Amino acid sequence: MHNLRDKLSKVHDRLQRAAQQANRDLNSVQLLAVSKTQPATSIREIFAFGQRRFGESYVQEALEKQQQLEDLAIEWHFIGPIQSNKTQHIANHFDWVHSIDRSKIAERLNTQRSPTLSPLNICIQLNIDNEETKSGVSIDGLTALVTTLSDLPKLRLRGLMAIPAPRTIYSEQLAAYTKVKRVFEQLQNDFPHLDLDTLSMGMSADLEAAIAAGATIVRVGTDLFGPRQVTTN
Numbered sequence: 001m002h003n004l005r006d007k008l009s010k011v012h013d014r015l016q017r018a019a020q021q022a023n024r025d026l027n028s029v030q031l032l033a034v035s036k037t038q039p040a041t042s043i044r045e046i047f048a049f050g051q052r053r054f055g056e057s058y059v060q061e062a063l064e065k066q067q068q069l070e071d072l073a074i075e076w077h078f079i080g081p082i083q084s085n086k087t088q089h090i091a092n093h094f095d096w097v098h099s100i101d102r103s104k105i106a107e108r109l110n111t112q113r114s115p116t117l118s119p120l121n122i123c124i125q126l127n128i129d130n131e132e133t134k135s136g137v138s139i140d141g142l143t144a145l146v147t148t149l150s151d152l153p154k155l156r157l158r159g160l161m162a163i164p165a166p167r168t169i170y171s172e173q174l175a176a177y178t179k180v181k182r183v184f185e186q187l188q189n190d191f192p193h194l195d196l197d198t199l200s201m202g203m204s205a206d207l208e209a210a211i212a213a214g215a216t217i218v219r220v221g222t223d224l225f226g227p228r229q230v231t232t233n
């Protein structure tokens with residue numbers, strides 16, 4: 001189990017090197033530990049080493065682990081596809097949602113978020129490669145969705161999330177992430193009053209390219225926890 005500490009410190013080293021190469025402040029990049037399929041005991045262990053932000057993709061699994069980890073001040077991020085019958089739980093058991101791509105889901109989260117909680121932080125998932133099989137809004141649909149979201153008081157739009165098609169060559173990864181960054185800058189320009197500040201992109205295999213292109217949150221699972229466990233739901 002010591003190897004979770006080693007893995008975390010290796011990922012920290014990569015973040016530091018990537019930030020340095022990109023001439024960026026290390027504090028401008030946050031690490032989201034993607035703990036889907038991993039046991040609560042592993043989350044507890046990495047928390048003890050200082051990690052505070054965790055990402056989950058399956059609602060039922062996340063709720064069970066949240067119960068077991070109630071004593072820890074974890075910031076929970078939902079990063080998976082959202083079914084409308086699950087929005088009640090997502091609205092009230094998470095601090096962030098990265099995977100918004102439809103106004104219907106956003107409206108449900110807005111209605112269901114408890115009035116006692118602060119607004120839910122939201123990223124719109126952008127389908128940057130126009131992949132048919134992937135969730136995410138296309139560039140063409142983005143402005144309409146942002147406009148809808150900006151009217152929902154219990155949601156706070158923070159920026160964009162993207163999962164480009166996997167690429168192994170660094171320059172190609174960089175080109176894909178740079179494209180996301182350009183869309184983000186255009187959005188900041190078109191909606192200056194929203195103060196958009198978040199670009200959630202980069203995973204185990206390509207976080208360096210994402211940081212070079214301007215990622216502010218990288219979502220790392222495999223390189224932190226090891227291979228994913230068998231899914232329970």
Ligand SMILES: *Cc1c(COP(=O)(O)O)cnc(C)c1O
Nearest residue numbers: 034079203204219220221222223
């Ligand atoms: C699983 C997942 C990750 C983590 O991917 P790794 O390659 O294991 O680092 C990141 N983002 C999303 C949306 C995921 O579903």
